[in-house]
Every structure is written in structure tokens, then in C-alpha cells.
Amino acid sequence: MSQQLKVALVAGEASGDLLAGLLLDGLREHWPLLAAVGIGGPQMARRGFVAWWVHDKLSVHGFGWEVLRRYREIVGIRKQLKTRLLQQRPDVFIGVDAPDFNLDLERDLKAQGIKTVHFVSPSIWAWRPERVEKIRRSVDHVLCIFPFEPALLAQHGIAATYVGHPLASLIPMRPDRSAARASLGLTEEDPVVAILPGSRPSEISHLALRFFQAAALIHQAQPAIKFIVPAIPALRASIEQAAQASGMHAHLQIMTGQSHTVLAACDVTLIASGTATLEAALFKRPMVIAYRMAWLSWQIMRRKQLQPWVGLPNILCRDFVVPELLQDAATAPALAREVLHWLDARATQPDKIAALQQKFSALHIELQRDTSRLAADAIQQVLQG
Incomplete structure (x- = not known):
């Protein structure tokens, strides 16, 4: 050669x-x-x-x-x-x-x-x-x-x-949660929600404020929760602006990059549909998938959709293993409710968390x-x- x-x-x-x-x-x-x-x-x-x-x-x-x-x-x-x-x-x-x-x-x-x-x-x-x-x-x-x-x-x-999938080899089978938390200044006991509102300007405009409004409701229910937001450098200013508009800026730890560290550290992620959802699955993290777009775009996409799932983890598992809240369903109260369900499941339904992690581990092996x-x-x- x-x-x-x-x-x-x-x-x-x-x-x-x-x-x-x-x-x-x-x-x-x-x-x-x-x-x-x-x-x-x-x-x-x-x-x-x-x-x-x-x-x-x-x-x-x-x-x-x-x-x-x-x-x-x-x-x-x-x-x-x-x-x-x-x-x-x-x-x-x-x-x-x-x-x-x-x-x-x-x-x-x-x-x-x-x-x-x-x-x-x-x-x-x-x-x-x-x-x-x-x-x-x-x-x-x-x-x-x-x-x-x-x-x-x-x-x-x-x-x-x-x-x-290259990410399946890049992301470890057993992510080091403790090391990720230490690097972000978090303790082992902190309940942590990662918020990933997208990697495109239009996704930030449609999702960031709504995600942060959901975070405000979660914060009201459980004030001890830590919120971490990894931001693409070019979109950080837009994310900061949405954080200010939501009134949650003081309660959000906005990072430049470091999405993998944040996913390794979190207990659950509120995340825009896309490749990042597969990354979250490879990190074996429970998630709530959401997406919104302009009305005309949504009407066209909905008519062309061939499967009941939009999020990659659900498509690859052929089941709704994690919730999807799309378009009008992606309201701040609904997003907050689904995130709180996952957080509560850590104590009340550990078998549910373990079963999800087992599915994601099998998916990881298949893609590696x-x-x-x-x-x-x-x-x-x-x-x-």
C-alpha cells in the first residue's frame, strides 16, 4: 500500500x-x-x-x-x-x-x-x-x-x-464516573443532570430556553440537583443568553466543550435528539430525548417518518427504552416530569436503571x-x- x-x-x-x-x-x-x-x-x-x-x-x-x-x-x-x-x-x-x-x-x-x-x-x-x-x-x-x-x-x-460506530471505541465500556465528577468539582453524592440542547444554532434557539425552564421546575422540586451544560464554543453565547432568560443562570454550570466528561458524570441527561443521544447511551446514562423545529419543518418530517422512534437509542433497541418528547409535547413541565422520574428511579426502581444500562451495554458491544x-x-x- x-x-x-x-x-x-x-x-x-x-x-x-x-x-x-x-x-x-x-x-x-x-x-x-x-x-x-x-x-x-x-x-x-x-x-x-x-x-x-x-x-x-x-x-x-x-x-x-x-x-x-x-x-x-x-x-x-x-x-x-x-x-x-x-x-x-x-x-x-x-x-x-x-x-x-x-x-x-x-x-x-x-x-x-x-x-x-x-x-x-x-x-x-x-x-x-x-x-x-x-x-x-x-x-x-x-x-x-x-x-x-x-x-x-x-x-x-x-x-x-x-x-x-467510532464512538463505541472512543467511549469506555465502563466510564469513570468518579474521575469525571472530580474534574467538574462534583461530589459522589451530588445528583447531577446534564443538559445538552443541541449542536446547531437553530437547535439552541428552539430548545435551550425550554430545557432551562424545565431545569427551573426540577430545581424547585429538588434544589440540591446540579445542572451541567456542555456548550460548543461557537454556541456558548446563545446558551448563556437562554440561561439568563430562564432565570436559571446562577444554577447552571456551563462548560465549554467537555460533553463526554459531563455525560460520564451525570445521573440523567435532558438531551436534543441526534448523535449526542447515542453518546449518552454509550455512557449508559438514562435520558429524556426532546426535539422541536419550525412548524413547517415538523409537518414535512412527520409525514416522511417511517418508524415510531426518533432517538437513536430507541431506534437501535427497537423500543421506547427512554422517553421522547417531540414538538408540542416538549413542554417544560413534561420535560421536568420525565427527568424527575429517572432521578426518583435511582432509589425507587434500581432494577429499571440496571435494565436500561444492560441494554446500552449490549448496544455498545454491537457497535464496537x-x-x-x-x-x-x-x-x-x-x-x-
Whole structure:
């Protein structure tokens, strides 16, 4: 295997940046002279990735107005990126999630003879099944993070490899709760709620204030509870503003980053639906999943949804193992009530907590693979044609 590899990547938000960063670690083990360029964030930059645009430029939420007002900018970035990649011609293009941006770009690059790989299969098993034809036209190979996906894609003539979920190897099977608490200045006895209102600006605008209003109700019921909020640096100001508006700022410990430390330390988390819910499951933490979006976006998504679950832990366990409160159901009193149920269960229903942790441990084992090696091997097969 040659030690040189020119790769272009696009990761569109914080979760994709994390996945792409872990993928770059594996690629560099196989190709020490790796050169990686494209669109990405800080996790990728730490691995020597050269960002032509930062990943925040692609972070968009929902449908309707939220997308329309950013459409021209995002399409312009994709057009410029395509021109640049066709000039420089990387050995392989890897789109990391962000299918609305990446699949069209991959289709155009593939048509010009550039190998294309998509990391994280679009969720055709959850919604928008019509997207499968676009995947078939756009990519040479899909790297799947869930075990049931390759067989599903194979039914449509799409080559795919299950590589496991990188987070399952990154997060320890038995997280060190004591060390995490010590690093955050918490005691073993403190009841701790982690609040994760999302990684996109629009998620913060729809969820943060509501989450903090729920925290206020929880605080009224149990004043001893500690609330920890890990914030993406770019969104910290918005989170601080929502905390002030809720009247809970003095009772919230807002951290810059450190979401894994916070999840390891907490007893339960109130969390926005997304990749973070899988992280919480891998930390074996009870959670309350919530989501809200603009009314039009919600109407479109609800009509396209194929499964009764939205949160990844529930989808992967094929059951409502943790509560989901979506759209109009995600009221502050309802969120507070569900969080308090989990906190009370620690004393009154320890078997319920243990059963959840057992399900999450089994899920962790299922997702834990040598992702970097499997992904690199699959990419090598694509390069060999």
C-alpha cells in the first residue's frame, strides 16, 4: 500500500467533525503521508486537515425558511468546492454525513471519475426512502455505522461495509464516573443532570430556553440537583443568553466543550435528539430525548417518518427504552416530569436503571468494531477499483 493518499472530506456539523476526526486517525495509520482538505471543524484540524471552509457554514436545520435563507450561500460553496476538487482531483472524496450537501457533490465528482465514499449511511430506514436511488448514483461505497445497513443497501445494488460506530471505541465500556465528577468539582453524592440542547444554532434557539425552564421546575422540586451544560464554543453565547432568560443562570454550570466528561458524570441527561443521544447511551446514562423545529419543518418530517422512534437509542433497541418528547409535547413541565422520574428511579426502581444500562451495554458491544481498520480497508478496495 502506498504511503501517500490525497483525500477530500466534507463534514457538515459538530457530530460529523467528530466522526471525520476519528476517521482521519485511521487513515493516517494506513497512509502516513495523508493530505486531507475540504470542509471540516476543529476535530479534523487537530489531525492536520486543511479546511477550505469551516463546517459551521453547512450547519442548517429543518426545511422551509431555515434552509431557503441559506440556500444560495450553501449552493455557492458546493459549486466552488466542486470546481476546486475537479482541478486538484483527490484520490478519493469522503462525504461524512450531511447527505443533502454531499450526495449531489459526490454524484458530480463520481461522474468525472473521482472515487466517492459516503461515511454514515443516510437513514433511509427511518425516513426519506426515495433517497436510495440518489445514493446509488452518487457513491462507490458506503461506510455504515449500524450493523443492519449493508444488507439493506445491497438490496438496491449499493456496495457498503459495516465499520462499527467510532464512538463505541472512543467511549469506555465502563466510564469513570468518579474521575469525571472530580474534574467538574462534583461530589459522589451530588445528583447531577446534564443538559445538552443541541449542536446547531437553530437547535439552541428552539430548545435551550425550554430545557432551562424545565431545569427551573426540577430545581424547585429538588434544589440540591446540579445542572451541567456542555456548550460548543461557537454556541456558548446563545446558551448563556437562554440561561439568563430562564432565570436559571446562577444554577447552571456551563462548560465549554467537555460533553463526554459531563455525560460520564451525570445521573440523567435532558438531551436534543441526534448523535449526542447515542453518546449518552454509550455512557449508559438514562435520558429524556426532546426535539422541536419550525412548524413547517415538523409537518414535512412527520409525514416522511417511517418508524415510531426518533432517538437513536430507541431506534437501535427497537423500543421506547427512554422517553421522547417531540414538538408540542416538549413542554417544560413534561420535560421536568420525565427527568424527575429517572432521578426518583435511582432509589425507587434500581432494577429499571440496571435494565436500561444492560441494554446500552449490549448496544455498545454491537457497535464496537475496529472502525479505522475496516474503513481504511474498504477505502483501499475502492481505490483498487
